Amino acid sequence: MIISLGSEPSNVRISAVHRLDPRVKMFSSVILFLAIILTPSSHWHKFLVYSLGIIVLIFASHVSTKALARKLVFLIPLIAFLTASVFLFSNRSAAGNILILWNLTVKSVLCYLSLALLASTTEFYQLIQSLEYIRVPRVITGVLTFAYRYAFVLTKEAERQRRARESRTFGKQSRRERVRVVANLLPQMFFRTLERSERIYAAMLARGFDCNIRTISFFRFRAQDVAFLICFLIVLGACFFIL
Amino acid sequence: MKQKIIEVKDLNFSYPDNTKALKNINFSVFQGENLAIIGPNGAGKSTLLLHLNGVLRGEGAVSIFGEKLSKDNIKNIRARVGMVFQDPNDQLFMPTVFDDIAFGLLNLGMDRENIVFKVNQVISNLGLKTYKKKAPHHLSLGEKKKVSLATVLVLEPEILVFDEPTISLDPGSKRIFMELIKKIPKTKTKIIATHDIDLAWKLCPRILLLDKGRVITEGNARDVLMDKELLEAHNLEVPPSLMMEHSGGKQDIRKIRKKRPPFSSRKIKQPLQKGWINR
Known part of the structure; x- marks a missing residue:
């Protein structure tokens, strides 16, 4: 997953990319996705520039390249599915199929990497x-x-249930038995979640909640945010329109 | 004479599965009073507390500050009755500690500058500065409890309701939390639902004993908590601190400490018998 649960980093090395205004990062990412998607597959030199740009940002942000590479593993099923679909259901020649596959693969990898970079350098909230x-x-x-x-909270609860089950499991269980136990645990998880949601709602009501979620934000544009945005748009514009 | 600020009359409540949780509850609370609602598990303590700010509504009348709880005054009453829930994971639902503390103020429609000022004030009063930007799920249980208290104190309610405030806390965290409750101004009314009798004895001069949804007895803390038979009949026990105080145990310990010399300087009157080590 792009945002990995249960292992949220609490002491990451803060870089200039981390410090950028989240709105700037979000806007830049959306523009970059659009540029990647709208670039024709034959313009490989443009993809090269996009890749270089993403790599520069990855290094500038001190994000672990290993972690990013691990996240790319989640793309493998998608690419495998695309490959199978292209070769099984397309009437084009082999060269045409390869070009389509290249187009889809490059675009999805670049989009996924830039999304992973955004998620790694910006807190979820x-x-x-x-x-x-x-x-x-x-x-x-x-x-x-x-x-x-x-x-x-729920992953911890599921973990507790798993431990409780294992502590009362003697000997090796067959796959069928394990599936049965998990099937019994799932409804319990569902009911516990339901009960917790009711308690949370009660806690929200107790503090004056009226079904409108209000938040307070401290975002503000600084000179470096504006500078980054201008540079980003110039480079991307030049690559997309001139190259 | 102190003003009666909570009045519960003939309150009955059943859950949707027809479990009768509260049966004919009657009691009053006066301004600045500390009341402990004690009772075994499943006595209906939490259910009763949820009626005090209108989260649950049963049959009968609940009046807060002389006003009967209704849809029209619920918002106003919720701002005046702050509730600290048993499980802090239920109370802390926002992405950061700051957002959680600010949640109630935002719902009150307060302006941004005031919110920031008030939240920072509570954070510094409770020593939560280091947790301000942290996500609640990264905190320990004791820290979560403190933040839960902050989410309520920031609203400056006149009545504070605590549901099992020290449950699952280690002795150190329990002591810290009790100190925090003691520091809350005496003008504020506190209602504490607990089966930690020691906590009830240390913080509340008046006790309401609840079991199976009924009020069993109500009265002075010493009278109720010294009634061993009554407490044991309802799965409770006389608090050790009260028992010790009553039997003069504290004094005896002090005497022993004063009279007994340190072990190294004590003279052994009877020498050990020969060959004792071989026996």
């Missing part, structure tokens, strides 16, 4: 607040915030 700035409905951002906050 800052991303959510940036989404609020671009007028994503508060209901959606609220659901995302709660999902992220309680994913940690």
